[in-house]
Amino acid sequence: MTPSLALRRVSVRGLRNLARVDIEPVPRLNVIAGDNGHGKTSLLEAIYLVSTTRSFRAERAGEVVQTGQDLATIIATVQDGLVVREQRAIVGPRVKSYLVDGKRPDRLVTFATLTPVVVFHPGDLSLVTGPASLRRTLLDRVALFHEPTSGDHRQRFLRALRERQDILERKGSSAAELSVYEELMAREGALLAAARERAAERLTEALTPAFTRMAARELELGVSYRPGGTTDSDQFGAALFSHRAADLRRHTATFGPQRDELELSIDGRPARTQASQGQQRVLTLALKVAELATVRAARGAEPILLLDDVSSELDPARTGAVYEFLRETSGQVFVTTTRPDLLVTPGATIADRADWHLRDGALVP
Ligand SMILES: Nc1ncnc2c1ncn2[C@@H]1O[C@H](COP(=O)(O)OP(=O)(O)O)[C@@H](O)[C@H]1O
Numbered sequence: 001m002t003p004s005l006a007l008r009r010v011s012v013r014g015l016r017n018l019a020r021v022d023i024e025p026v027p028r029l030n031v032i033a034g035d036n037g038h039g040k041t042s043l044l045e046a047i048y049l050v051s052t053t054r055s056f057r058a059e060r061a062g063e064v065v066q067t068g069q070d071l072a073t074i075i076a077t078v079q080d081g082l083v084v085r086e087q088r089a090i091v092g093p094r095v096k097s098y099l100v101d102g103k104r105p106d107r108l109v110t111f112a113t114l115t116p117v118v119v120f121h122p123g124d125l126s127l128v129t130g131p132a133s134l135r136r137t138l139l140d141r142v143a144l145f146h147e148p149t150s151g152d153h154r155q156r157f158l159r160a161l162r163e164r165q166d167i168l169e170r171k172g173s174s175a176a177e178l179s180v181y182e183e184l185m186a187r188e189g190a191l192l193a194a195a196r197e198r199a200a201e202r203l204t205e206a207l208t209p210a211f212t213r214m215a216a217r218e219l220e221l222g223v224s225y226r227p228g229g230t231t232d233s234d235q236f237g238a239a240l241f242s243h244r245a246a247d248l249r250r251h252t253a254t255f256g257p258q259r260d261e262l263e264l265s266i267d268g269r270p271a272r273t274q275a276s277q278g279q280q281r282v283l284t285l286a287l288k289v290a291e292l293a294t295v296r297a298a299r300g301a302e303p304i305l306l307l308d309d310v311s312s313e314l315d316p317a318r319t320g321a322v323y324e325f326l327r328e329t330s331g332q333v334f335v336t337t338t339r340p341d342l343l344v345t346p347g348a349t350i351a352d353r354a355d356w357h358l359r360d361g362a363l364v365p
């Protein structure tokens with residue numbers, strides 16, 4: 001059996017409109033209700049932030065600080081099998097502090113992969129319909145749990161890429177320093193590409209059965225990782241050298257994993273542009289189920305699942321998605337909704353389901 005992982009207590013201070021919120025979630029289904037604009041997504045954002053060091057809707061964690069405050073603080077008590085730990089995130093425009101049991105972890109990635117969380121929110125449809133960068137981020141998240149160093153390769157690669165482009169633009173394509181950065185890019189970029197390739201394989205293994213299970217009729221899903229660079233560092237270096245003139249002319253690096261794509265197709269047609277909206281939704285759901293499965297496998301624990309805005313009278317398909325996810329995971333789930341009455345869980349005991357109501361950023365009875 002998978003060891004149990006659950007938040008037992010969450011305290012939020014000064015995050016968006018949440019001045020002071022304290023909840024003690026149950027290990028299974030937690031329903032957060034409230035009208036629009038009252039802080040439901042913010043509460044999920046707080047949970048995501050204290051688990052991953054990131055927000056799923058703000059570019060920078062510092063943006064979440066409540067207007068008029070200097071810092072946002074989130075404290076979570078996490079039950080991880082037999083161990084209980086406290087995770088704390090303190091963020092502000094100039095501060096970022098992440099602590100486990102009061103101590104700074106050796107590396108940020110250690111903190112960010114300690115309590116695995118998967119989020120599903122309305123914007124996720126862009127995973128299928130939006131730019132390739134969103135699919136790269138998904139691959140990177142999968143890679144991070146399996147190979148924590150992949151994040152370092154990515155960071156070092158992107159830093160070297162910016163330096164090289166800068167030199168190219170300022171000093172031209174025969175500047176001597178270029179080779180130093182190209183060597184770095186070749187080494188780190190090849191490692192990143194290899195990690196992404198493995199992440200794509202893992203994701204595909206989980207994605208294909210999930211999609212087949214959820215699709216209404218038999219559809220053929222195609223998934224392929226199309227690298228923008230190569231996993232061979234010698235080839236990578238040579239390609240960078242030969243791309244100098246083009247990269248200067250186009251003001252952007254045209255070779256490398258910054259141009260990776262995870263191509264998705266349904267019955268041979270690109271899902272991004274030619275699948276029906278219903279098919280795109282099922283594929284989005286399947287991608288999330290696949291993320292859940294790969295993170296579960298890497299981490300050896302059932303990830304905590306956050307489902308934002310999942311039920312509305314206008315969109316029964318989203319309500320259906322909740323039940324789909326509840327079948328896919330035995331772990332802790334948080335859902336937000338304007339209509340908790342639409343989420344019927346017959347037979348659920350007090351231990352299985354807890355309901356909260358948010359009004360103007362505070363819990364009300
Ligand atoms: N930095 C901030 N400080 C204070 N309030 C904020 C900040 N950012 C957003 N808000 C407000 O927080 C409220 C809660 O938003 P949100 O969590 O998205 O609500 P819900 O998901 O319930 O619709 C919104 O009314 C928004 O205007």
Ligand SMILES: [Mg+2]
Pocket residue numbers: 037040041042308309
């Ligand atoms: Mg919301």
